[in-house]
Amino acid sequence: MRLIDLFAGCGGLTSGFETAGFRPVLAVEWDPSAAATYEENFGSHVLQGDITAVQDETFPSADVVVGGPPCQGFSQLGNRSQTDPRNRLWQEFARVVSHVQPSVFVLENVPQFLKSGQFQLMQDWTSDAGPLAGYELAWGVLNAADFGVAQRRKRAILIGSRVGTPTLPQPTHGEKGAYAWVGLDDALSGIPFEAGPSSLPNRARDDGIAGPFKAEELHLSRNPRELSLRRYDAVPPGGGRFDLPEDLLPACWANKPTGTTDVMGRLEWDKPSVTIRTEFFKPEKGRYLHPEYDLDDSSKRVNRPITHWEAARIQSFSDDFRWCGSKIEIARQIGNAVPPLLAETIAAHIRTSLLDS
Ligand SMILES: C[S@@+](CC[C@H](N)C(=O)[O-])C[C@H]1O[C@@H](n2cnc3c(N)ncnc32)[C@H](O)[C@@H]1O
Numbered sequence: 001m002r003l004i005d006l007f008a009g010c011g012g013l014t015s016g017f018e019t020a021g022f023r024p025v026l027a028v029e030w031d032p033s034a035a036a037t038y039e040e041n042f043g044s045h046v047l048q049g050d051i052t053a054v055q056d057e058t059f060p061s062a063d064v065v066v067g068g069p070p071c072q073g074f075s076q077l078g079n080r081s082q083t084d085p086r087n088r089l090w091q092e093f094a095r096v097v098s099h100v101q102p103s104v105f106v107l108e109n110v111p112q113f114l115k116s117g118q119f120q121l122m123q124d125w126t127s128d129a130g131p132l133a134g135y136e137l138a139w140g141v142l143n144a145a146d147f148g149v150a151q152r153r154k155r156a157i158l159i160g161s162r163v164g165t166p167t168l169p170q171p172t173h174g175e176k177g178a179y180a181w182v183g184l185d186d187a188l189s190g191i192p193f194e195a196g197p198s199s200l201p202n203r204a205r206d207d208g209i210a211g212p213f214k215a216e217e218l219h220l221s222r223n224p225r226e227l228s229l230r231r232y233d234a235v236p237p238g239g240g241r242f243d244l245p246e247d248l249l250p251a252c253w254a255n256k257p258t259g260t261t262d263v264m265g266r267l268e269w270d271k272p273s274v275t276i277r278t279e280f281f282k283p284e285k286g287r288y289l290h291p292e293y294d295l296d297d298s299s300k301r302v303n304r305p306i307t308h309w310e311a312a313r314i315q316s317f318s319d320d321f322r323w324c325g326s327k328i329e330i331a332r333q334i335g336n337a338v339p340p341l342l343a344e345t346i347a348a349h350i351r352t353s354l355l356d357s
Contacts, residue, residue: 001355004059004100006051006067006093010037010323010333012315013066013108016343018042020351025060033325034333036209040322051092056099063355064347065100067093068108068338090118097160098131104166104350107158108338111141114156126160135160138167142342145272146171148179149316149339150187153275157346161354169349183270184291187313193292193302195221200327211324218308218323218330222281231264232283232303237293240265262287267306273314278335280311281327308334316341 001022005014008027018024027046029035035048047054069089090107097105113119125132137160144153147169159166171177196219204210224232227248235243241253241264253263265287267273274287283289283305290310294300306314308330312321316339323330 002062004062004065012337013343015340017347020347033329036324040212065102066106103163105160134162144342146174150182150272185269212322215319237268267291278332
């Protein structure tokens with residue numbers, strides 16, 4: 001089962017598909033550090049560059065094409081401008097599918113994609129004369145927590161097939177599944193409460209890109225100000241900025257009595273985390289404080305945001321995964337990825353329902 005991954009990032013999708021028995025034969029990713037991470041884990045078949053410059057003839061045959069075109073244009077957090085050129089990068093995905101003619105394709109994006117004019121256009125393209133003629137589509141919003149990932153992360157998943165009617169996998173966890181949601185106690189087990197040094201080891205590849213780094217080398221501490229530490233200390237599990245006493249409240253939040261409930265939030269051991277975004281190391285951006293907290297004894301509180309290692313674990317990356325780039329670049333790779341465990345479930349579902357028959 002040959003796999004092509006477009007907009008591959010560090011390879012979250014490829015990781016899950018590989019575990020499910022697929023063999024990656026080509027990937028395209030323009031960010032040099034993400035492409036380096038991909039290469040360290042899956043091999044030198046990754047083309048580092050702009051997909052719009054990759055000619056049709058470059059793509060080998062494949063059974064499945066997967067990809068997560070950039071989603072800033074659709075994301076609620078970003079600029080939702082209809083004219084954002086990144087909104088049209090899925091058309092590059094469609095171009096490659098049209099040329100390679102895989103049995104199945106999988107496109108991942110933010111849920112807003114399904115409400116966009118671009119998605120309407122994509123459906124039109126499956127008509128007889130369109131570039132995606134011959135493909136039937138199935139789509140929906142999947143929550144990674146419903147598939148055993150210790151993270152509530154909702155993403156649009158669209159499966160196209162020309163070998164049978166596609167369906168989405170059914171949840172295995174949570175209200176709709178047989179098992180309870182997986183909590184952080186499971187995902188973070190074995191990781192020390194005390195973070196390591198604040199910088200990555202001084203190591204680089206021949207091309208100058210920092211790394212490769214092991215998971216435990218990403219257990220990076222930060223150097224918060226005294227005021228930040230006092231704020232972290234005031235927030236219990238499940239709490240957030242509303243727990244801050246007045247003297248610790250920044251003016252921007254004091255003047256905004258509602259909304260942004262997750263900022264300065266603390267995670268909870270027995271629950272999945274919120275969505276891990278690219279700036280998970282900044283508690284002022286979301287619910288990213290470590291869950292360990294003794295209500296009575298402040299010396300038994302872990303007053304720091306989650307580290308890169310912890311974020312990678314929450315995203316269900318194996319500790320064997322190797323990472324390349326700066327701290328910020330690696331955080332972006334982690335936050336942008338499809339959780340490998342979700343990808344593996346989708347891959348296994350495609351195999352049994354469409355490809356193995
Ligand atoms: C949402 S991330 C993909 C994450 C990936 N599916 C995973 O599971 O790890 C989108 C990726 O598209 C890459 N990208 C954006 N524009 C691109 C382009 N024109 N050509 C190639 N890659 C591009 C970005 O650098 C980013 O890594």
